[in-house]
Amino acid sequence: MDGQRGWIGSEPATRALNLSARHPETPFSPWPEQLAGSQNLLTGRRLLVAISGSIAAVKLPLVVSALVQLGAEVRCVLTPSAERLVSPVALASLSRQACAVEALHWDASQPRPLHIDLAGWAELVLLAPLTATTLARLVHGLADNLLTSTLLACRAPLVVAPAMNTDMWQAPAVQHNWQNLQRQPHVIPVDPGRGLLACDRRGEGRMAEPELLIAACRGALASGGHQDLRGQRILVSAGPTREALDSARCLTNPSSGRMGVAMAVAARLRGAAVTLVHGPLQAVPSAWLDGLDCHPVGAAAEMMACLLRLQPCHDGVVMAAAVADQRPVQRSAVKLPKADLPHALQLEEVEDIARLLHQRRSPGQWMLGFAAQDGDLLPPARAKRLHKGFDWIFANPIDQPGTGFASQRNGGWLIDDAGERHFATADKLDLANQLWSALQPRLQGGVQVAASPSGTRSEAAGEH
Numbered sequence: 472m473d474g475q476r477g478w479i480g481s482e483p484a485t486r487a488l489n490l491s492a493r494h495p496e497t498p499f500s501p502w503p504e505q506l507a508g509s510q511n512l513l514t515g516r517r518l519l520v521a522i523s524g525s526i527a528a529v530k531l532p533l534v535v536s537a538l539v540q541l542g543a544e545v546r547c548v549l550t551p552s553a554e555r556l557v558s559p560v561a562l563a564s565l566s567r568q569a570c571a572v573e574a575l576h577w578d579a580s581q582p583r584p585l586h587i588d589l590a591g592w593a594e595l596v597l598l599a600p601l602t603a604t605t606l607a608r609l610v611h612g613l614a615d616n617l618l619t620s621t622l623l624a625c626r627a628p629l630v631v632a633p634a635m636n637t638d639m640w641q642a643p644a645v646q647h648n649w650q651n652l653q654r655q656p657h658v659i660p661v662d663p664g665r666g667l668l669a670c671d672r673r674g675e676g677r678m679a680e681p682e683l684l685i686a687a688c689r690g691a692l693a694s695g696g697h698q699d700l701r702g703q704r705i706l707v708s709a710g711p712t713r714e715a716l717d718s719a720r721c722l723t724n725p726s727s728g729r730m731g732v733a734m735a736v737a738a739r740l741r742g743a744a745v746t747l748v749h750g751p752l753q754a755v756p757s758a759w760l761d762g763l764d765c766h767p768v769g770a771a772a773e774m775m776a777c778l779l780r781l782q783p784c785h786d787g788v789v790m791a792a793a794v795a796d797q798r799p800v801q802r803s804a805v806k807l808p809k810a811d812l813p814h815a816l817q818l819e820e821v822e823d824i825a826r827l828l829h830q831r832r833s834p835g836q837w838m839l840g841f842a843a844q845d846g847d848l849l850p851p852a853r854a855k856r857l858h859k860g861f862d863w864i865f866a867n868p869i870d871q872p873g874t875g876f877a878s879q880r881n882g883g884w885l886i887d888d889a890g891e892r893h894f895a896t897a898d899k900l901d902l903a904n905q906l907w908s909a910l911q912p913r914l915q916g917g918v919q920v921a922a923s924p925s926g927t928r929s930e931a932a933g934e935h
């Protein structure tokens with residue numbers, strides 16, 4: 472699979488027009504100011520942040536600050552090595568709670584064992600960064616410091632993000648321990664990515680980015696810490712398409728891709744293997760793409776070719792892309808002078824990707840679609856579901872302030888053969904987790920194929 476970032480150009484016309492040469496990385500504040508103060512999956516939840524002695528520990532004060540801004544109650548516990556790399560005083564200030572350092576483990580003023588207190592208090596543990604040493608201690612049950620004593624006594628879901636030099640990470644003993652740790656049912660692994668390491672090398676072993684750690688915490692709270700999508704191979708489409716007029720102009724739509732990417736990252740953090748086919752993304756943290764098999768595309772024809780090629784090796788498809796309905800008949804490979812621009816555009820229909828996917832799907836392959844609607848959204852969404860052959864469709868309004876296209880929040884109705892279920896407006900990542908919680912029991916063992924598509928043409932696919 473061509474899983475590298477950057478735009479691929481399988482459609483010759485689009486490549487000639489150079490619309491497929493863009494990189495999807497867009498500036499985005501990783502810190503959730505937009506969410507701060509509003510109800511979300513972290514609000515009021517008790518999170519223990521456990522830090523071991525990797526240089527990546529220096530990123531944790533910002534993670535703690537973000538979790539607190541999201542409304543979580545946060546306490547921190549450090550290994551003695553971590554205390555030398557990151558300031559417990561900074562962590563105490565940012566978490567608004569005393570920081571649990573090694574000296575307190577044997578402090579005569581503790582009325583009860585601190586590790587038991589912390590273990591019982593936590594609803595969720597974020598262990599980041601995880602060193603080779605702490606990994607070995609946990610796998611072998613060595614409770615010889617405050618942090619490992621706490622984690623061995625704790626039954627809360629454990630989000631774990633290793634960080635180390637590439638050779639250390641690839642050492643057979645470390646890999647063996649990492650595989651063993653993941654066998655524990657309450658463990659949610661967040662694998663390290665590739666990147667610049669403190670040893671000046673580029674390679675595998677860099678701790679997952681802070682935005683991904685926070686997304687993993689939110690997913691773990693939604694799923695109760697279960698990797699409930701493990702074994703699922705999910706193909707997700709996201710974002711708008713761009714239909715070129717010439718090398719400088721195109722027809723597109725306001726989809727940011729955030730809803731589709733939220734579905735993808737939430738599924739991945741719940742254990743699924745996820746392939747993402749996406750148009751130009753906006754306001755999506757680039758860290759959310761780490762660990763996804765990404766296929767950037769430009770025009771609808773490129774998206775179609777990519778999805779059809781990838782469809783056979785997936786258990787289910789999420790069509791969250793806002794694919795163009797029509798494209799210009801004439802396209803110029805160079806920028807047209809203003810005087811030569813046509814006064815009226817001649818358009819042609821774009822192939823109906825969802826229907827093609829429906830026609831080609833294998834038995835048991837499920838499909839979820841999205842319908843962005845204004846006005847009375849349920850009747851057209853119901854019709855669209857049947858027309859496209861989706862098992863489920865999520866109908867979401869685009870005519871209400873603060874939700875839908877290019878917004879961080881979304882809500883709407885999940886429609887299937889049995890009826891409709893309402894989902895209140897929430898941050899898109901939280902909504903994605905709620906949707907997976909609702910769908911997950913139906914995904915095991917395949918689903919009934921929905922009614923055949925009717926012959927009528929419906930409105931544009933629509934999501935954000």
Ligand SMILES: Cc1cc2nc3c(=O)[nH]c(=O)nc-3n(C[C@H](O)[C@H](O)[C@H](O)COP(=O)(O)O)c2cc1C
Pocket residue numbers: 522523524525526527550551552553601602603604605606634635636639
């Ligand atoms: C500056 C510095 C950076 C380190 N970075 C890492 C690291 O990224 N990953 C790792 O496994 N160990 C790293 N180590 C080694 C650990 O700190 C060492 O193995 C220690 O015993 C870990 O103990 P802990 O797991 O109890 O924190 C680093 C050590 C130093 C001095």
